[in-house]
Amino acid sequence: MRVSEGRVTVTVPEQPDAGKGADVFFNPVQELNRDITVAALRAYRERTPRVSTYLDATAASGIRGVRAAANDWETTLCDIDDDATALCEQNLERNDLAASVRRSDANVLMHSEAFDVVDVDPFGTPIPFADAAVQGTKHLLCVTATDTAPLCGAHFESGVRSYGAVPRNTEFHAEMGMRVLLSAMVRTAARYDIAARPILSHATKHYARTYLEFDHGAKVANDCIDELGYVHHCQHCLWRDHDYGLIADPPEACPVCDEHLQTAGPIWLGRTCDPAFADAVSEQVTEEMGTADEARELLATLSEEIDTPTHYDQHRLCKRWGRGAEAMDEFIEKLRDAGYEASRTHYGGTTFKTDADVVEIREATAE
Ligand code: SAM
Structure with a gap:
């Protein structure tokens, strides 16, 4: 099956059962995610002109990396699967583009080489790649998580195991999931004295996606840890509050209705987006993108979202x-x-x- 996205056309196998059982995975629903990735890469290069290398760490058909290469990034496409890397080669050739293709465990590659921008877009949780991705990123780490049930507390134990935080299944579940993911990524980076700050994040019911800008040093990493904390939430009257710090300090009961409160955390309580970056990304959305209107609308909403940890x-x-x-x-x-x-x-x-x-x-x- 032939798919055109942005400036490229790639071949992907028919996807029999939403990608399950296909030789190489491809999800057309993620086009918005990929369009925003390309726009974010363009905007990030304007913001940080010295960046040039991009790793598509879990490439599958290579569509993301091929699109980055078509935008003049010095691109590496990595996948652990032979069929996937063969398809990446074909898709580069079809578009007359040059990039490095590696058949490797991404964790091995990211532990041995560093790239200006790393993109981890795996099946389910990105946590098995988190430590290596932090090691392998110089400036910007882009992460997708599709395990929304563990992230938002619907699969509680799995969420606790993967993310080292207590998620709660609240009525703001997509934001809960985003902030649980961000907490885990910020804590992973902090272990290496790196501050990982989200400059763009968006969530839908299928996935959470974030772009984390790195700054090196123990002091800045501490500043990031200071933006972790807890949300206390009343399922009865929907009151909620939050407090910063790694020790939860919930009120004894809901101050409005006196019912029991649920506490989630440590989650990221800081900004999930830099509004100026969201605007810059929007300016880089171009007409050849299939989801241009949707992407611009999403980015405008992100730019205007006020900075509070729950909605x-x-x-x-x-x-x-x-x-x-x-x-x-x-x-x-x-x-x-x-x-x-x-x-x-x-x-x-x-x-x-x-x-x-x-x-x-x-x-x-x-x-
Ligand atoms: N980024 C792709 C896109 O935009 O279409 C989709 C990637 S797909 C969800 C995940 C890919 O990760 C699969 O092709 C799988 O073979 C690959 N993968 C799984 N474990 C891996 C590992 N340890 N190292 C590298 N690739 C891996």
Whole structure:
């Protein structure tokens, strides 16, 4: 099957059962992820002009690395599978592009060589690659995780095992998953005296994706650790709060309804995006990208998302309060009119962020 994305056309095997059982994996649904990757690579090169090398560590058909090579990155494509690396070679040749192809365990490669930008886009969790990826990255580490059930607490024990954090299955589950992933990556980098700061992150129901910029030194790594902490959440009235530090300090009960609180963490409580970088990435989205409109819309929402560690869902709140939902723009305007910060979020069409708590939201948005 022939697939055109961006400036390249590649061959991929038919995918019989959503990629399972195919000789080499390919997921057309990840086109948005790949389009944003290419735009982020272009924007990152403008932000850090000396970068030139890119490793597609888990390349499969090579579509991601081939697209990077077509954008003048000095690219290495790695896969542990013979069929995959053979297909990477063919796909480079088909597009008249040169890149290095390695049939190797990515962990071995990343432990022995470092690249300006490393991209880890594996099946499920990226954690088995995390230590080597930190070693093998000079500037920017791009990571996808598709194991959303462990990340967001729906598969609790698996999440605890993989990520070394307590995830909770809250109504802000996609953001919980993103922040659990970021916590694990930040803690992994900190072990090597590296600060890993997310400059772009987005989540859908299928995956979480983040771009972590590295800064070296114990002091900056400590500063990153200081942005880890806990979220305390009431399943009954949907109140939540957070505190920084590696020792959880939850209130005894929900201050609004006196019900039991659930605590998740340590999760990343800091910014998940640099709004200026999201804007720069958006400027690099070009018309040859199949998801250009969707990518621009997503990046605009990311750029405007206010910096709080959890989001709300208007429909969930209104259901809890026994009242009808209203248009998001009007709802957000009411919060702003009452003096609160408020924005939509990319986690869903009825989600929003605000610095108001759940009681203040209810009062501010009452008829
Ligand atoms: N990045 C690809 C894309 O955008 O289409 C998809 C990658 S696919 C989800 C994961 C790939 O990782 C598979 O081709 C698999 O063979 C490869 N893989 C699994 N374990 C690996 C390892 N230890 N080292 C390198 N590649 C590995």
